[in-house]
Structure formats: C-alpha cells, structure tokens
Amino acid sequence: MTEIPKEEMLLKCPSTCAGCGSLLALRYILKAAGKDTVLVIPACCNSVIQGVYPYMLHTVPVYNIAFAAAAACASGMSEALRAKGEKTNVIVYAGDGGTADIGIQALSGALERGEDFLYICYDNEAYGNTGMQRSGATPLGAITTTTPNGKTVNKKDLDRIVEAHNLPYQATACSSYPADIYNKVKKALSIPGPKFIHILAPCPPGWRIPSEKTVEIGKMAVKSGIWVLWEKEYDKFTVSAPSRAAMKRPVPVGEYLKAQGRFRKVDEKTAAVIQANVDKNLKKIALEAAQSEETE
Amino acid sequence: MSELIMSTGNKAVAAAVKMAKPLVVAAYPITPQTEIIESIADYVEAGDLKARYIPVESEHSAMTACIGASITGVRVFTATSSHGLLYMHEMLHWAAGARLPIVMGQVNRTLAPGWNIWAEHTDALSQRDTGWLQVYVSTVQEAYDATLMAFRIAEDNRVLLPVMINMDGFLLSHIMQPFEMTEPGDFIPPLDLPHKIDVNDPKGYGAMSPANVHYQFRFDMEKSMRASRTVINETEAEFAKRFGRSYAPVEEYFCDDADVIIVAMGTLGKEAEVAADLLRKEGIKAGVMRIRWLRPFPLDMNIKGKDLVVIDRDCSFGFGGVVAGEIQARYPDAKIASVIAGLGGQEVTYEDMAEFVRSRKMGTEFWFGIPQEEQ
DSSP states (O other): OOOOOSOOSBOSOOOOOTTOHHHHHHHHHHHHHOSSEEEEEOSSHHHHTTOBTTOOSBSSOEEEOOGGGHHHHHHHHHHHHHHTTOOOEEEEEEEHIIIIITTHHHHHHHHHHTOSEEEEEEEOSSBTTTTOBOOTTOOTTOOBTTBTTOOOSOOOOHHHHHHTTOOSEEEEEETTOHHHHHHHHHHHHTSOSEEEEEEEOOOHHHHTOOGGGHHHHHHHHHHHTSSOOEEEETTEEEEOHHHHHHHHSOOOHHHHHHTOGGGTTOOHHHHHHHHHHHHHHHHHHHHHHHHHHHTO | OOOEEEEEHHHHHHHHHHHHOOSEEEOOOOTTTHHHHHHHHHHHHHTSSOOEEEOOSSHHHHHHHHHHHHTTTOOEEEEEEHHHHHHTHHHHHHHHHTTOOOEEEEEEOOOOSSOOOSOOSHHHHTTGGGSOEEEEOOSHHHHHHHHHHHHHHHHSTTTOOOEEEEEETTTTTSOEEEEEOOOOTTSSOOOOOTTOOOTTSOOEESOBOOHHHHHHHHHHHHHHHHHHHHHHHHHHHHHHHHHSOOOOSEEEESOTTOSEEEEEOHHHHHHHHHHHHHHHHTTOOEEEEEEOEEESOOSOOOOTTOEEEEEESSOBTTTBOHHHHHHHHHOTTOEEEEEEOOGGGOOOOHHHHHHHHHTOOTTOEEETTSOGGGO
C-alpha cells in the first residue's frame, strides 16, 4: 500500500469548477513533491484557479508564465538553481493546449537539452480555460465550441512525440488513480534529467458530465483502454496495475462515450473507428510491454 | 591600466558579459548578433566564464529561460537581433512586468520581407513600449562600457527593469576598433533581487491581478523608469570617475552655439559629427545630439530656438520617423525637419547628412533617396 502524506499542500477554496480532475491530480502531485518545489504554470485552467492576487492556493512558490513558455521557463529556473547547487524540484503543470499545441516547441527543446525538471501535462482534452475549444488533444468525435458537430480528426499522440526524445522517465496517469500519480511523481523526481507525466483529467463542464462523475469517468477511460496507464523508465516499459487489469478484458469504449455529453453526436460509424483505434493502440502497448519484458 | 585591443562590437559586448559574470546565458543564433553568443559559448567551454549556457530552440525560449533563471536571483544575459527580437516580443513584456534585471545585447537589423541583414532601428523601436530600458551605442568602446553599466543599472533596486543595449548591425557589430577592456572590479555590485523565489517563503508570481491592483503594478514600472534617469546619471558619473570615460543620456557635439542640430542614434549619430565639422567650415553653425537612452526618454534636451534635423533609421508607417515624433511629442515647440534615412542598410555618409542640413525644410518629412516629386 502506498502511504500518502496527510498534509495538504493546497489551501482551501480553489476557484475550480466542481469536480475538477486537474486539481485532484495536483493535490497528489504536490504531496509527492513536497515543499522543496517550484511550480511553473503557463496559461491554462490552473493559472486561473489559484485565485486572485494577493491570495494563493499553493503552499509552494508558483511562477506563472506565458502560454508557449512553460518548458523554457523551467529550463532557465532549473539551470539557475542547479548552478547555485540547489536541488529544488522544478515542476511544470500545464494543460493539453499548452503542451501538445502552443508549447510543444519549447517542450521539445527542453527535453532534447536534457534539462532537469518534471513536466506534467494535465489533459482535459480541450482549451478548458477559454471555454472548451478544440485542442490537438481533443479526441475524435468530441464536441467542443469550435467543433460543434464533433472533432473529425484523431487526438494527437503526444506521448509518442515525447517518447521520441528518449527520456529517463515518462509515464501516463489519470486523476482517478491518486496512488498511481503519487508513486509516479515520486519516482520521476528521484531521477535526474527531463521527466514527463501525462495525466488524463476529466473536466465535468467540458465533457458534459455531472460533477460527481469525475472519478468514475476517468476509471471508465482506463477500463475501456481508451486511456492506458504506463510508465517508461529509460528503456523499461511497464503497463501500470489498473491498466494491466483492464487490458485483460477491456470494457467496450461505447459505454465511455455514452456517459459523456461531448460525444452525443458520435454516430455508429465514428464509434467503430474509435473502438478500432483503441484496439490497435492496446495491441501496440501489449507488444511494447512484452518486448520490454523480454529484453530484461 | 587596461590593455587596448582590437575587437568587433560583438566581441566587445561578449567581453563585457564575461566581466559581469552572469550565472545563466540563454541564447539563439541570428545574424548579425551570433558572434556575441559564440564568444560567450567559448568563454563557458574554456571555463573563463562560470555560467550555464542554455542553447535554446528559439528566441521566445531564450527570453523565457532568462526569466526563469532571473527569478531565482541570478544574473542573466542574452543577445538577439531583428526577427529574433520580434519573436521575443511577448516575453519582453513578461520580463519587464516581472521586474527582472535581464541584460540583452541587441544588434539592430532590418525586418523582412525581403530578407535583409543590414542595419535599421525599426526592430528595437517596435519594442519601445515593452518596459525595457534602451540604450543605443556608437563605438566598440561604448558597446563594452554600456554593457557593463547595463547590469548595474538594471539590477539597481530603484530600477529592476531589463536593459537592451542596441548596436547597429555590421556598422558596429562587425567593425573592428581598438578598445580598452577595463576590469570593472566592484563597479557592478552583487545582485540582490528582493522578490527572488524562495521555497521557505512561498509566493505566487504573476497570478491574476484585477484592475484595482494591475494599474498600480504598471505605475510602479513607470516610477522605476523615471527613477532610472537618476540611476543612469549616477552610474555614468561613477563610471567616468573610475575609468575616465564619460557618457551622457544625450551626447552633445558643438550644440551650445549651434543654429541647427542633427539628431540621430547609433553610428549615424557619430558620423554626424563629421558632417557638423564640414558644415562649420562652410559657416553653418551645426551641432549634433546623439540620443543614447531612448527609454527612459531624455526630458532635458537643450533644443530651444534651434533647427533640428532628426534622422530616423526607422519608420512608423502612416506616422513617420519614430524619434522625430517622440521629440515633437515631448518638446511641442521643437522645430523639426524629419529625415528617414538608412533603411535596410542604405548608405548614409557625412556628406549626405551635411546636405540634409543645407537643404532642410522645417516641418517636413524627407525620405533620403526618393526623388523630390515622389516625396
């Protein structure tokens, strides 16, 4: 059993929407990171939910920065701290738009240079802060304010793009599995160099789900296999326990789609494409896990 | 006594940076600035400068990495030019708004299209309103001296705003001149950033600031920009006292008895001195004012009753010369003949400048090289 510290690193009354997955994830990220941490936050929901000056939500320093700039800011911060001999964790907490779209150049640069920081993307699959416009991470079929009939192209495979940078540590997670998040952040921060964790974070208003369903929908994503929890430490690729169980008998993705208002315009044909994409990805992941085990 | 060495403007800036000992340098190459950051990379590799050199993937990231480093309380430097400066634009506002004393070497170069690598001031002037102090230099020695002074001015707790040292592309960045590589000693005091990040005293930086506080932050910047005039004067006086080279925010050349004054920035402002000599031989009482600090803008130019021939190596389309316009705005009684000259590296000699004076039509704008009937 994972022992998670009882001390809360977030103060009360954040100005999130009810049932925010990104804040739930951050609660456990900060418990894992501890007080010797600086958060770097580009434009995203988490730049707004901190509250209004002079109040703050976090008990660690938070540096807000421009939309495209998170990874570069963390690079400078980490280099300066290391030059001073300080080991302070530098953690980026960015949305999917700030990571997969506008921030991807800075992210790629920082990963390639081998900067010592942890980049965490909380993925609510759209530009949530500006009112749910489609992002590169919006999945096929999802309604957003700029895809009123559902997105017609696939979600960008951010993890494969990041993986091409050969990081010492990379993982996926979901806000519905806090112990998994806690353990992954702990492990990531124990490894020098660039680390990346991609967290699926359900968004009740954006996904058009009741606010008490955040955890349940996240679990459905994992159980259907549309979101897979894994980690990669250097070349060792491991499927995490919740997904290992789910992959044995994945729930049809249709149930996940039907539970969310954003997929209400998905017809049978698109649903079949989504299912086929899930099946294909699960096969790829199973193969990668098996190959990684063989080379052990 | 420091040694006299031959150097380009770029290498002089890099040498000054080595003396100032920043802990982090983040930069991206662009012509004609690249020699600055190559020289710094060499210093770092050789161990002559104990700094982290971050070879970022863009200028946007160069300025951002400087911001991230600076807020930890360390001295930082970057350099850029032209399109690189424009690509930084968003982060220039962030750097100044975050009150970070970042110092940047900026080599003035034309903006495309079409591609053109030669000198023009439109790049830096289009960043006029970002909250950066801007100084324009005219010799290799001045590039070196201004860079040393920039760190002291930016880091002064009465200022805490970033400083941009502007140098004409090729005309100064690549020209070799002898200069004295003065050891600054304790001329630049250690940096003590009052708002640096501290995990034992966690604070939120740049959180949402509504209208009732935001204008106060901005007025605070304006107050610091005003205070920087004093800090610049003090710093330049102290520099003169210690090292024997004196500078003023506006350098004057035979202005006291002048009837007509050429006003320009950068290398044109230096070349104009030769034009004034020439004109005085012809019996025209000419002088030169070379504006060095454009931000903060000089408020004590002694121009009463004199004709000003303001040469702008820039243009604000639909308005005119930026410097001419700024002078007119701050000195409503100023009599100005505006000349747009030197765009895209167009050659402007002292003979040309003398002719601008001889044929000046006060209250008009003249584009050098364009036939009269098309003006």
